[in-house]
Amino acid sequence: MTRKCLRVLNTLFILVYGIACTKVFFKGTNINFGLVQYRNAVDISKQKTMSHCMILCKRNIKCMTFFYNAKTGECVLHSKTFKYNQPELNSGNWKMYLFEVADTRCVSNASGFLYYRSLDLCYNFNAEHYIDYTGHFLPTCASYGAELLRIESQDRQTYVEHILEGRPTTRVAIQGRSESPGFVWTLFDGSPLSYTNWRLPGPLTGDYYVQIFEEDQWTEQRNFNVDKDAIFLCEIR
CATH class of the missing domain: 3.10.100.10 (Mannose-Binding Protein A, subunit A)
Structure with missing residues (x-):
């Protein structure tokens, strides 16, 4: 029997290795559509879907944002939000997502708090x-x-x-x-x-x-x- 995992609002329950659903809370918005940056990335890889790219981000505690190109399958992880500078390259088909983990003291709100897991910051x-x-x-x-x-x-x-x-x-x-x-x-x-x-x-x-x-x-x-x-x-x- 094939197990399925459901998306509820911004909470995605992802089937990992066909065994269990992992709860991941994330904010995904099309920030800087078409832009990407490779410099200072914490990881660059090819992934089948945006969800696979997000799983990779979840596993990497230095990942705060990720870029995904649905056309090429490229997945680029970064440790910041590009608050004061734009991603460097304009190459089309890119979407940028802010990654947030559920049930931390630092879920984003009107005050704009961000959680960098690597430093518990x-x-x-x-x-x-x-x-x-x-x-x-x-x-x-x-x-x-x-x-x-x-x-x-x-x-x-x-x-x-x-x-x-x-x-x-x-x-x-x-x-x-x-x-x-x-x-x-x-x-x-x-x-x-x-x-x-x-x-x-x-x-x-x-x-x-x-x-x-x-x-x-x-x-x-x-x-x-x-x-x-x-x-x-x-x-x-």
């Missing part, structure tokens, strides 16, 4: 705004039940550089601050920074917050500066 992008950590960046993240993005490892730093490629402004607010009396750099919960990427010769001493700046290196930034803009990322931990 649930984050969103927020619009460019003049620099205001305590008056805008932190309250905005808190309104989502989130906090300003932490970068606690080289893997996180590398990934953040990847997803920020092509951003419209150089400055990116991230978590970390130095305050009196000791002027020790810590996360907002008071724990020391376990990883840093300071631009040489290092940060100034004083009351400052952390920002990503030129060449994705870190520099200090005052709490408030109406003459300078930054984008910021929030994360749900």
Whole structure:
């Protein structure tokens, strides 16, 4: 007897190896129709259908988006959403899909949170705004039940550089601050920074917050500066 699996709304129950149905929640929209990018792909292969391409994405924890060409069967997996830059090639017959796994803390909603499984990172992008950590960046993240993005490892730093490629402004607010009396750099919960990427010769001493700046290196930034803009990322931990 042939077993069948059903699609209900955006939930696809896929028959895997003819044995069991795997529940996969995904958002599939025709984003950038006709465009694709091979550079920095986490995997490139030939697959019979879009569903097979999606299964491949599900098995690869670095996959967040996938491109599928129904004419050629090409399947291209990527670890980002191309927020700030378009895929590079226009070759027709391509559709791009955002992959989401059901039952995580990070199912997409109006706040646009995305889940990168490889780093267990649930984050969103927020619009460019003049620099205001305590008056805008932190309250905005808190309104989502989130906090300003932490970068606690080289893997996180590398990934953040990847997803920020092509951003419209150089400055990116991230978590970390130095305050009196000791002027020790810590996360907002008071724990020391376990990883840093300071631009040489290092940060100034004083009351400052952390920002990503030129060449994705870190520099200090005052709490408030109406003459300078930054984008910021929030994360749900």
